[in-house]
Amino acid sequence: MELGAFELGFYYYVAARARQWQVLFCGGQRKIMLDEEEHFKELLFERLRYYGERSKEQDFWLVIEPKFLDKFPNITKRLRRPAVALVSTNGPWITFMKLRLDRVLSESYEAVSLEEALASNPTDIEFEKPENWVAPYPKYEFGWWEPFLPPGSVKPKV
Secondary structure, eight states, X not given: OOOOHHHHHHHXXXXXXXXXXXXXXXXXXXXXXXXXXXXXXXXXXXXXXXXXXXXXXXXXXXXXXXXXXXXXXXXXXXXXXXXXXXXXXXXXXXXXXXXXXXXXXXXXXXXXXXXXXXXXOOOBOOOOOOSSOOSSSOOOOTTTTGGGSOTTOOOOBO
16 A cells, blocks of 8 residues: 555654653742742652652653743743743643742643753852741752752752
């Protein structure tokens, strides 16, 4: 059986789509998400524990200064840089996180590879220590987010 141009084109379209990743993210200003959002750390560590107990493969990562944000001019003009994005292939969980976090924007797109979706621009991270910490719990330690960085990513410099 010989395929016509239409059938052959459709076959290549389906094959190309099968190789793409549906990526969802919620992103915000880096200082807010990593230094001020009080429950963000607990939500991520709880999700990691949950996955570990069920032997599930991690499907979420933190991308510091993500390259893919340039594809979203409507988001980048509203989002102050430097930014961080919580990236996942799990849509319901990203929706849950978007509702739980303050001052974040969310979107989805298709990436050719997971590596493309997790690519970041090199950056330094510095947060000023507050002079008078009044919360009843200790301030988060710098670098708490490192377990959530993509595998093989370069740790940002302090």
